[in-house]
Amino acid sequence: MTYLAEAPPVSERLRAARERAYSTPLSEFHPGNPELFRTDTIWPYFERLRKEAPMHYCTASPPAIGEYWSVTKYHDIMHVETHPEIFSSDVRLGGIMLRDVDPQYEWPSFIAMDEPRHGEQRKTVSPLFTPKHLGELAILIRERSASVLDNLPRNETFNWVERVSIELTTQMLATLFDFPWEDRRKLTRWSDVATALPKSGIYESQEQRLAELYECGEYFSRLWNERANAPPKSDLISMMAHSDATRQMDRENLRGNLILLIVGGNDTTRNSMTGSVLALNENPDQYDKLRANPALIDSFVPEVIRWQTPLAHMRRTATADTEVGGKRIKKGDRIVMWYVSGNRDEDVIAKADEFIIDRAQPRIHMSFGFGIHRCLGMRLADLQLKIIWEEILKRFERIDVVGEPKRVYSSFIRGYEELPVRIRA
Numbered sequence: 359m360t361y362l363a364e365a366p367p368v369s370e371r372l373r374a375a376r377e378r379a380y381s382t383p384l385s386e387f388h389p390g391n392p393e394l395f396r397t398d399t400i401w402p403y404f405e406r407l408r409k410e411a412p413m414h415y416c417t418a419s420p421p422a423i424g425e426y427w428s429v430t431k432y433h434d435i436m437h438v439e440t441h442p443e444i445f446s447s448d449v450r451l452g453g454i455m456l457r458d459v460d461p462q463y464e465w466p467s468f469i470a471m472d473e474p475r476h477g478e479q480r481k482t483v484s485p486l487f488t489p490k491h492l493g494e495l496a497i498l499i500r501e502r503s504a505s506v507l508d509n510l511p512r513n514e515t516f517n518w519v520e521r522v523s524i525e526l527t528t529q530m531l532a533t534l535f536d537f538p539w540e541d542r543r544k545l546t547r548w549s550d551v552a553t554a555l556p557k558s559g560i561y562e563s564q565e566q567r568l569a570e571l572y573e574c575g576e577y578f579s580r581l582w583n584e585r586a587n588a589p590p591k592s593d594l595i596s597m598m599a600h601s602d603a604t605r606q607m608d609r610e611n612l613r614g615n616l617i618l619l620i621v622g623g624n625d626t627t628r629n630s631m632t633g634s635v636l637a638l639n640e641n642p643d644q645y646d647k648l649r650a651n652p653a654l655i656d657s658f659v660p661e662v663i664r665w666q667t668p669l670a671h672m673r674r675t676a677t678a679d680t681e682v683g684g685k686r687i688k689k690g691d692r693i694v695m696w697y698v699s700g701n702r703d704e705d706v707i708a709k710a711d712e713f714i715i716d717r718a719q720p721r722i723h724m725s726f727g728f729g730i731h732r733c734l735g736m737r738l739a740d741l742q743l744k745i746i747w748e749e750i751l752k753r754f755e756r757i758d759v760v761g762e763p764k765r766v767y768s769s770f771i772r773g774y775e776e777l778p779v780r781i782r783a
């Protein structure tokens with residue numbers, strides 16, 4: 359493992375970032391710069407935008423990204439989220455990430471569709487996330503969490519991301535898809551490849567990326583055919599293979615939706631699991647509070663998801679001239695909803711920069727989005743985090759973070775590659 363030994367101390371880095379954020383002209387702001395996320399120095403930029411330019415038009419981004427609006431206040435984000443007839447998610451207009459995707463290289467999935475297609479396709483997988491089905495999954499999640507935790511080393515530094523967060527989320531995905539167990543790490547790899555930026559180091563070339571995603575598509579096609587020809591079961595692939603709405607879907611669309619479910623359930627939950635350990639270590643008083651009263655897990659989990667905001671943004675494209683937060687938006691404009699900033703908006707969330715595990719209204723965060731695209735897997739994500747923390751608190755006095763985290767180079771996925779920890783014997 360490499361720790362960021364060569365980097366300046368955190369407090370120095372943050373102080374310098376604050377100075378830069380307040381001395382840079384707003385006209386030069388490009389909050390979507392992934393480097394600001396990798397170094398975790400984005401906060402003062404958003405703080406300033408919320409105060410001075412809550413609807414900010416960026417012209418300083420590289421041509422490959424293009425100009426875009428940043429929406430940074432909670433209520434303005436809500437406005438965009440709840441008017442999908444004006445703010446489109448359609449991949450053919452650019453999709454849901456800051457950077458336009460080329461529809462030619464992407465498989466269509468319902469997160470990047472508008473009504474009525476979005477609703478029709480979302481309905482087919484919704485039954486997997488009902489309380490009844492989640493109750494059944496909870497038993498498996500608990501068994502698997504227990505076994506992963508019981509096998510962790512003591513008095514030895516290890517990478518929490520690799521040993522716990524990735525392993526558990528991958529096991530969960532394999533369970534959801536009834537995916538061949540021995541191949542389950544392929545799911546992690548495909549998800550990483552699907553979301554990584556060209557400069558992230560995850561893949562060498564666009565050709566390699568496409569080849570790996572093609573392999574993913576082929577693998578799922580094989581599973582699909584097997585399940586379609588067998589009696590219906592309760593895994594996701596079988597459900598989709600036997601549903602009227604998805605059975606006739608073209609292959610590309612199917613692959614897109616399957617990748618959506620892999621990606622949706624992978625990085626997000628993984629990074630919340632890592633973020634929870636880091637947040638408690640940075641706020642030892644909150645760790646003590648949780649240990650003293652494990653019933654607080656119910657409000658701790660949504661607070662972790664707010665604090666982490668595993669998906670920093672979603673993007674929309676205006677389909678008509680309109681207005682948001684007093685600014686004129688033109689048809690065709692790109693609009694980036696920064697959940698990560700809305701979650702720190704003091705006008706809605708008191709002491710928003712603090713991590714407080716017993717907030718009165720912990721669920722008002724925007725990490726799951728709102729409106730018709732609101733996260734389909736949110737109950738599952740909550741459940742996973744709840745169970746893992748119940749099992750952790752039963753076993754370990756503390757999980758100590760013993761080095762700096764290594765963060766992901768992305769303004770979309772807010773996450774970690776490494777978090778060195780140690781568990782005392």
Ligand code: HEM
Pocket residue numbers: 439468469470480618619622623624626627630663667668669672725726727728729730731732733734735736738739
């Ligand atoms: C902490 C964990 C998670 C976070 C923070 C998260 C966040 C999000 C966000 C921000 C959206 C878009 C919302 C919008 O545009 O308004 C979304 C959509 C979605 N998520 Fe999650 N997610 C998480 C876990 C999961 C899990 C575990 C699954 C499934 C296994 C999942 C599946 C989906 C799907 C299918 C969509 C598309 C919904 C639609 O377009 O109708 N997510 N999620």
